[in-house]
Amino acid sequence: MLRPLCVWMLCVCALMMGCKTQPLLEAPRKAIRSDFSGAWEMDYSMNDSLEAKLDQYFYGVRRQLQRQSNISRPERGAGQSYGHIPSANNIISMARFADQITRSTTLDIEQSYNHIDIDRDDDFTLSCKLDDDDLDPYQNPFGREVCGWDGHQLVFYLSLPGGLSIQHRLTLGPKGEQLNVATSIYSDQVAKPFTLNRAYMKYERLPSDFRCEQTVTRGKVCTLSESEKNRLKQSVPAQ
Amino acid sequence: MILDAPQSFFRACWLTILLALCASWAQADESIRLNVGVLEFDAGIPEDLSSHRRLGIYPLIRKAESRYFPYLLREVLEASQHWGVVRVMPGDYQTAELLVYGKILRSDGLELHLAIKVVDSAGRDWVDKLYRGRAQLEGGKVVGDREIFASLYRQISEDLLVAGKRLSGAEKRALPHLTRLRYGAEILPEYFAEYLASDEQGLTIIKRLPASSDPMLERIERMQAYENLFVDTADEQYQSTRQDMSRAYDLWRQFSREQILYIEDYQRRSEKKESDFRRGSFGAMNESYGHYQWFRQQEQNQKELAQGFDNEVTSTVMDLDDRIVTLDGNLQAQYLQWRQILRSMLQLEREGS
Numbered sequence: 001m002l003r004p005l006c007v008w009m010l011c012v013c014a015l016m017m018g019c020k021t022q023p024l025l026e027a028p029r030k031a032i033r034s035d036f037s038g039a040w041e042m043d044y045s046m047n048d049s050l051e052a053k054l055d056q057y058f059y060g061v062r063r064q065l066q067r068q069s070n071i072s073r074p075e076r077g078a079g080q081s082y083g084h085i086p087s088a089n090n091i092i093s094m095a096r097f098a099d100q101i102t103r104s105t106t107l108d109i110e111q112s113y114n115h116i117d118i119d120r121d122d123d124f125t126l127s128c129k130l131d132d133d134d135l136d137p138y139q140n141p142f143g144r145e146v147c148g149w150d151g152h153q154l155v156f157y158l159s160l161p162g163g164l165s166i167q168h169r170l171t172l173g174p175k176g177e178q179l180n181v182a183t184s185i186y187s188d189q190v191a192k193p194f195t196l197n198r199a200y201m202k203y204e205r206l207p208s209d210f211r212c213e214q215t216v217t218r219g220k221v222c223t224l225s226e227s228e229k230n231r232l233k234q235s236v237p238a239q
Numbered sequence: 240m241i242l243d244a245p246q247s248f249f250r251a252c253w254l255t256i257l258l259a260l261c262a263s264w265a266q267a268d269e270s271i272r273l274n275v276g277v278l279e280f281d282a283g284i285p286e287d288l289s290s291h292r293r294l295g296i297y298p299l300i301r302k303a304e305s306r307y308f309p310y311l312l313r314e315v316l317e318a319s320q321h322w323g324v325v326r327v328m329p330g331d332y333q334t335a336e337l338l339v340y341g342k343i344l345r346s347d348g349l350e351l352h353l354a355i356k357v358v359d360s361a362g363r364d365w366v367d368k369l370y371r372g373r374a375q376l377e378g379g380k381v382v383g384d385r386e387i388f389a390s391l392y393r394q395i396s397e398d399l400l401v402a403g404k405r406l407s408g409a410e411k412r413a414l415p416h417l418t419r420l421r422y423g424a425e426i427l428p429e430y431f432a433e434y435l436a437s438d439e440q441g442l443t444i445i446k447r448l449p450a451s452s453d454p455m456l457e458r459i460e461r462m463q464a465y466e467n468l469f470v471d472t473a474d475e476q477y478q479s480t481r482q483d484m485s486r487a488y489d490l491w492r493q494f495s496r497e498q499i500l501y502i503e504d505y506q507r508r509s510e511k512k513e514s515d516f517r518r519g520s521f522g523a524m525n526e527s528y529g530h531y532q533w534f535r536q537q538e539q540n541q542k543e544l545a546q547g548f549d550n551e552v553t554s555t556v557m558d559l560d561d562r563i564v565t566l567d568g569n570l571q572a573q574y575l576q577w578r579q580i581l582r583s584m585l586q587l588e589r590e591g592s
Contacts, residue, residue: 097525162519166528187519
């Protein structure tokens with residue numbers, strides 16, 4: 001009973017560990033197209049724990065400082081420093097921020113061969129023109145976005161004022177039923193990015209009883225779908 | 240002194256006659272009311288699809304605008320009372336003395352940039368200019384039903400009037416004849432081309448005029464009247480399109496304008512003020528992301544609204560397309576027949592003479 005669950009957990013862990021954290025390269029890996037389309041909801045059981053991730057991050061920083069101090073101890077004279085020591089506040093800020101911008105509990109993904117729209121609740125839709133060879137750059141007065149395939153992963157890289165960059169790296173699980181979104185926060189105040197993984201699982205959305213259409217003058221106009229109209233007709237007793 | 244009296248009387252008479260003649264000529268020039276054809280504008284949609292997002296271009300909205308703006312210009316020209324019949328035309332129909340060509344370079348509800356070229360039937364450029372207008376608002380709001388870019392259209396109308404004043408009376412008087420002869424030369428070049436020539440500037444001039452009772456000219460005039468009927472029918476379609484889409488279009492422009500004004504305001508504020516938060520802090524990250532998020536959400540809303548506009552106006556625009564295509568198809572078929580009939584008539588007349 002436990003065996004399939006363990007195998008599945010291992011798969012997801014491997015999937016998460018396999019997620020790269022470095023920013024989208026100028027020359028990304030050759031595109032291996034995955035199909036992300038569908039409705040996804042957050043799988044809380046598989047999400048990263050923020051505290052654990054922070055501990056891990058601080059442990060990494062301590063280890064690195066230790067290594068640096070060991071290397072430089074013989075030659076180190078008075079006045080020499082350990083290099084750039086990130087402020088704990090900055091790291092905690094990155095973690096809090098990563099947690100805050102990855103709270104979308106559902107994702108609605110529409111994908112065609114050359115375009116993808118990732119509709120996130122409580123946040124803007126991530127859109128990308130999918131090209132095998134080129135990344136899709138986009139700039140507006142508030143920041144710059146680049147997106148595209150990096151191997152089998154889809155990457156959105158966002159550069160913002162104030163030395164802040166955000167990367168979302170989407171990876172599909174082996175059977176296409178799991179989706180991992182690795183969000184990395186880069187700050188010019190901290191050498192290493194902070195990454196938080198969010199897991200989503202696919203679900204089937206029930207067909208809506210309404211067919212809605214956006215208009216300018218009347219807002220969203222919804223009408224009963226044909227199937228619902230027929231159902232209502234049948235339920236009304238003939239007089 | 241006594242002998243001089245009749246002389247001075249005659250001189251005064253001459254002067255009066257001369258003045259009266261000048262006045263009547265001037266009046267004649269004034270009374271020449273040239274017909275104006277405003278062509279459907281070039282929507283100015285770049286072929287590179289990827290640039291649409293960056294330039295804030297929604298193709299269907301632009302397409303609708305390319306039919307909407309000519310109608311607004313037509314209304315202003317008509318209201319000026321300086322012109323003959325002003326019609327919006329779906330294509331280059333040579334039935335008006337002046338043809339107005341336009342291209343939309345920018346239109347976002349706040350700014351309107353149009354490239355306008357006006358050419359008369361001699362091929363002379365009256366206006367070839369880039370017009371830039373900013374929405375006229377009072378306290379950030381549109382006043383009543385007033386068109387927010389009315390001053391831009393008025394400027395075009397005024398420039399047209401100034402350009403017209405640069406032409407001599409003879410040049411102006413020649414234009415209706417030129418229009419008719421050029422139209423004839425297009426339908427039946429073997430007959431009408433001999434009446435036209437080009438001057439050293441490349442402008443079309445009248446070499447000689449056919450007799451006013453020329454039967455072929457009369458036929459051409461009847462055809463021209465028929466074409467005017469077609470253009471009038473098309474013009475009515477443009478009018479109903481303008482009425483159908485005006486409410487949705489005004490709302491769309493309002494939303495787009497508000498977004499642009501916010502961005503302008505944000506940029507002004509951010510130039511003056513440093514962030515309140517320390518670089519790398521949670522507050523600074525939130526602020527940076529918040530602005531970006533706001534912009535992207537606005538962009539998304541605008542896209543949805545554009546979709547809403549499409550949903551609401553597509554049928555109107557497509558109907559117009561269908562009706563124009565049908566009308567034009569009928570006209571082209573009619574032309575073909577007419578050309579053949581006129582050719583055979585010409586042949587018969589020539590053989591007879």
